[in-house]
Amino acid sequence: xxxxQELHVLAVDDSHVDRKVIERLLKISCCKVxxxxxxxxALQYLGLDGEKSSMGIDGLKVNLILTDYSMPGMTGYELxxxxxxxxxxxxxPVVIMSSEKIxxxxxxxxxxxxxxxxxxxxxxxxxxxxxxxxxRGEGDDKKETEKNIKQVCSRKRKFQDDSTTQSxxxxxxxxxxxxSSSPESSASSESQQPLSKQSKIx
Numbered sequence: 179x180x181x182x183q184e185l186h187v188l189a190v191d192d193s194h195v196d197r198k199v200i201e202r203l204l205k206i207s208c209c210k211v212x213x214x215x216x217x218x219x220a221l222q223y224l225g226l227d228g229e230k231s232s233m234g235i236d237g238l239k240v241n242l243i244l245t246d247y248s249m250p251g252m253t254g255y256e257l258x259x260x261x262x263x264x265x266x267x268x269x270x271p272v273v274i275m276s277s278e279k280i281x282x283x284x285x286x287x288x289x290x291x292x293x294x295x296x297x298x299x300x301x302x303x304x305x306x307x308x309x310x311x312x313x314r315g316e317g318d319d320k321k322e323t324e325k326n327i328k329q330v331c332s333r334k335r336k337f338q339d340d341s342t343t344q345s346x347x348x349x350x351x352x353x354x355x356x357x358s359s360s361p362e363s364s365a366s367s368e369s370q371q372p373l374s375k376q377s378k379i380x
Contacts, residue, residue, distance in 0.1 A: 186238045190220045190245035203305045217252030262291040291349040310363045
């Protein structure tokens with residue numbers, strides 16, 4: 179019964195250390211892991227050129243692809259696009275990992291079809307959540323797809339809210355600095371404002 183619940187994850191990362199960490203976390207979560215060091219090797223393993231099936235070269239079905247974003251040769255985003263463009267592989271869930279929280283990058287990956295965007299270091303709780311998500315999806319694809327779309331939107335809003343909060347905090351600090359300045363400097367600042375606007379117009 180346990181074997182029936184075992185998922186096969188294809189982990190892609192050019193960092194040997196990160197591959198070993200991900201591999202360990204996945205194995206702790208009762209997943210079978212195939213780890214490769216590049217997007218090109220991942221496509222070779224999946225047999226993308228042959229367009230035959232979502233089986234790996236060893237005949238095991240791939241349930242999830244977990245790939246780093248920043249890799250030489252082929253980025254995780256480019257690998258994601260190749261998979262989603264394939265008529266055979268497009269239904270395999272792809273999760274992108276990155277140590278950088280860059281909003282345009284996150285949005286682009288989610289819009290291209292990534293199931294999730296994880297920030298490194300990846301935690302055991304992240305891996306277990308992904309495993310549970312895939313297992314639920316095996317039973318009811320339509321409902322889980324709808325739920326996943328809502329989750330993606332929610333994640334995007336969260337990242338945007340975080341960014342907005344930082345902008346608001348910066349604005350508060352700026353206002354505080356202005357209010358705490360002397361009356362003379364405030365007057366000087368006010369007299370300079372029209373000049374600043376005129377210079378922008380010109």
